[in-house]
Amino acid sequence: MASITIRDAKKSYAKMQVVHGVDLEIASGEFVVILGPSGCGKSTLLRMIAGLEEISGGEIAIDGTVVNKLEPRERGCAMVFQNYALYPHMSVAQNIGYSLKVAGVPAAERTQRIQAVARTLELEHLLDRKPMALSGGQRQRVAMGRAMIREPKVFLFDEPLSNLDAKLRVQMRSEIRKLHRRLNATSVFVTHDQVEAMTLADRLVVMNGGRVEQVGTPAEIYSRPATRFVATFVGAPAMNILEGTVELDGLSLLGGSRRLAMARAGLPVGTKVAMGIRPEAVRLVAPGTAGALKATVDLVEELGAGRVIYVDLDGAPFSVMTSEAVHPEPGSAVGLKILPEDMHFFSSETGGRLDVFKVSVPEPAL
Amino acid sequence: MVERTPILNFVTHVILFLGFLMAVAPFVIVAIASSHNLKDVNDVPMPLLPGSDFWINIKTAWTTADLGPKLLNSFIMATGVAAGKVIISALTAFSIVYFRYPGRTFIFWLIFVTLMLPLEVRIVPTYAVVANVLSPYQAILDVTGLSWLIEKVSGVQVSLSLGLLNSYSGLILPLIATATGTFLYRQFFLTVPDELTEAARMDGAGALRFFIDILLPLSRNNMAALGTIMFLWAWNQYLWPLLITTDQSHATAVTELKQLIPNVGGIPEWNIAMAGTLIVMLPPLIVVVAMQRWFVRGLIATEK
Numbered sequence: 125m126a127s128i129t130i131r132d133a134k135k136s137y138a139k140m141q142v143v144h145g146v147d148l149e150i151a152s153g154e155f156v157v158i159l160g161p162s163g164c165g166k167s168t169l170l171r172m173i174a175g176l177e178e179i180s181g182g183e184i185a186i187d188g189t190v191v192n193k194l195e196p197r198e199r200g201c202a203m204v205f206q207n208y209a210l211y212p213h214m215s216v217a218q219n220i221g222y223s224l225k226v227a228g229v230p231a232a233e234r235t236q237r238i239q240a241v242a243r244t245l246e247l248e249h250l251l252d253r254k255p256m257a258l259s260g261g262q263r264q265r266v267a268m269g270r271a272m273i274r275e276p277k278v279f280l281f282d283e284p285l286s287n288l289d290a291k292l293r294v295q296m297r298s299e300i301r302k303l304h305r306r307l308n309a310t311s312v313f314v315t316h317d318q319v320e321a322m323t324l325a326d327r328l329v330v331m332n333g334g335r336v337e338q339v340g341t342p343a344e345i346y347s348r349p350a351t352r353f354v355a356t357f358v359g360a361p362a363m364n365i366l367e368g369t370v371e372l373d374g375l376s377l378l379g380g381s382r383r384l385a386m387a388r389a390g391l392p393v394g395t396k397v398a399m400g401i402r403p404e405a406v407r408l409v410a411p412g413t414a415g416a417l418k419a420t421v422d423l424v425e426e427l428g429a430g431r432v433i434y435v436d437l438d439g440a441p442f443s444v445m446t447s448e449a450v451h452p453e454p455g456s457a458v459g460l461k462i463l464p465e466d467m468h469f470f471s472s473e474t475g476g477r478l479d480v481f482k483v484s485v486p487e488p489a490l
Numbered sequence: 491m492v493e494r495t496p497i498l499n500f501v502t503h504v505i506l507f508l509g510f511l512m513a514v515a516p517f518v519i520v521a522i523a524s525s526h527n528l529k530d531v532n533d534v535p536m537p538l539l540p541g542s543d544f545w546i547n548i549k550t551a552w553t554t555a556d557l558g559p560k561l562l563n564s565f566i567m568a569t570g571v572a573a574g575k576v577i578i579s580a581l582t583a584f585s586i587v588y589f590r591y592p593g594r595t596f597i598f599w600l601i602f603v604t605l606m607l608p609l610e611v612r613i614v615p616t617y618a619v620v621a622n623v624l625s626p627y628q629a630i631l632d633v634t635g636l637s638w639l640i641e642k643v644s645g646v647q648v649s650l651s652l653g654l655l656n657s658y659s660g661l662i663l664p665l666i667a668t669a670t671g672t673f674l675y676r677q678f679f680l681t682v683p684d685e686l687t688e689a690a691r692m693d694g695a696g697a698l699r700f701f702i703d704i705l706l707p708l709s710r711n712n713m714a715a716l717g718t719i720m721f722l723w724a725w726n727q728y729l730w731p732l733l734i735t736t737d738q739s740h741a742t743a744v745t746e747l748k749q750l751i752p753n754v755g756g757i758p759e760w761n762i763a764m765a766g767t768l769i770v771m772l773p774p775l776i777v778v779v780a781m782q783r784w785f786v787r788g789l790i791a792t793e794k
Contacts (some may be wrong), residue, residue: 176688197694211686213707222703223693270693 125276126187133182141448159321160331202271210255352470396472403445405466524764551766570662571724579671624650714784
């Protein structure tokens with residue numbers, strides 16, 4: 125078990141910089157998920173921790189020891205790869221025990237430890253098979269066994285579930301979670317799947333364009349996104365964003381067709397802001413209800429437990445998620461009710477969160 | 491697209507059969523000729539039904555050309571060359587694919603260019619080097635004046651000499667370098683997923699460990715294919731063994747076949763010559779048959 129400290133870590137290839145100074149503190153035994161779109165540098169960061177990528181700037185310390193110059197084997201990390209990376213010519217037992225063999229552990233002890241790991245992962249009956257003869261989920265478990273057997277200080281997961289089918293993914297997700305609870309080893313898990321991220325993480329790190337956008341518990345990330353990117357990236361369907369401009373006594377939205385009365389809280393008139401509302405925070409009411417926005421239904425997506433209703437709000441696309449048994453016809457008018465506490469505001473310029481508004485919103489006079 | 495019509499099937503089979511005939515006919519004639527006695531084999535046209543003297547001819551060929559030790563020589567040489575090529579090309583390809591160092595591409599192209607310099611082209615300098623492996627060093631000492639200096643100071647005349655003529659190493663070593671093999675391995679190594687390399691690094695395996703534990707077992711099929719091809723190639727070498735084995739003790743079976751070929755004005759014992767040919771042809775045939783399964787897999791590559 126070990127803590128990981130990342131200070132101003134940078135990575136660049138030739139001319140292109142892919143990780144721009146990341147700072148991150150991971151406590152011992154914590155399960156941290158790095159979430160971001162593809163190409164955001166999350167895998168690179170993970171591989172920098174593992175020692176598979178050189179660190180161009182800053183430092184990474186595991187358990188207080190700076191590991192920048194250490195070989196992967198000296199860092200005490202184990203990694204689970206996206207496509208499992210099992211040695212195709214070795215049996216399951218050999219795959220799991222390979223690191224011990226390299227380390228010169230005597231055969232008897234090796235067998236014993238392989239057995240123990242196989243028991244944990246329910247792989248005992250497969251030990252003599254080759255990876256070719258295994259299903260995706262079994263291969264995944266072998267890859268985990270290979271990581272576990274070394275009793276590493278840190279577990280690194282590089283999108284390990286993305287090659288599995290949906291059902292298996294959910295199952296493996298809870299298995300990883302259970303495993304973590306039992307071993308209690310520090311884990312860093314990289315994924316682009318937000319459901320995976322939300323369900324697994326003690327703490328979530330959202331990355332974009334080589335930078336950390338926000339670090340926090342899944343609940344924090346969801347309820348108080350620090351940037352517009354986080355707000356739209358986390359949550360499905362994505363948060364609705366309405367562009368607006370600060371006016372003397374409020375906010376003009378949708379090119380001036382709607383106004384939101386509120387104190388302007390120190391922002392100069394003319395400042396561009398973006399207002400975000402989660403689709404699931406919008407309530408559907410009868411058209412014409414006092415204080416409700418009028419919109420036209422475009423499309424209804426049935427999800428079984430609920431439905432997503434895509435509406436047209438003065439030309440802007442807007443989505444509403446509801447679990448109520450309403451089935452508005454496309455083309456019909458609906459009313460949308462939005463509560464002031466559900467509104468998020470972001471600077472259009474920097475994308476950063478603006479908390480100044482919420483304090484002084486008097487009444488949603490939309 | 492695979493077409494399946496009876497007519498096309500028939501035509502393709504006819505073409506296949508013709509090809510088969512063309513490939514096999516000479517071989518059959520050799521086999522038939524080797525079974526005739528001296529008179530029958532010189533009949534024009536030669537009878538195309540097998541005669542009865544096969545075993546006698548084989549025995550005569552075996553003793554006349556002293557094929558026992560010669561086959562052993564051939565076998566040692568061909569195995570040595572094949573093994574050497576398999577090992578050295580695996581190592582060079584490993585270096586070229588898995589290590590980043592300056593001049594890597596240059597070295598790769600340098601190796602590739604040797605395809606244009608087969609043994610026949612560079613046979614004279616190669617012979618000179620094999621006659622005295624240390625001659626280049628002697629030349630360096632002479633040119634730099636070091637040998638003169640040593641002679642002046644110590645009174646010892648420097649004369650480096652290590653000849654490989656009439657030795658197995660002389661037969662084998664100059665034939666080992668191979669661009670084809672390096673290229674074959676390189677292409678294979680490039681298909682090995684990077685994750686495998688990284689997984690091995692995470693497991694603590696160093697470069698050599700990874701090479702031996704992971705890469706070599708994975709390239710088994712390639713090794714078999716390359717080994718088979720190179721065994722045949724080395725077995726059939728004629729010029730080089732002829733040149734450097736001045737002594738009978740190291741002659742190979744292929745060069746010794748000429749002992750059996752009738753001289754102008756000599757007795758036209760073609761039946762014996764053909765019997766000898768059959769014997770010399772046999773070992774490569776066995777190797778091909780034995781290795782066929784891996785051989786084909788290695789050449790068609792990816793079935794993972």
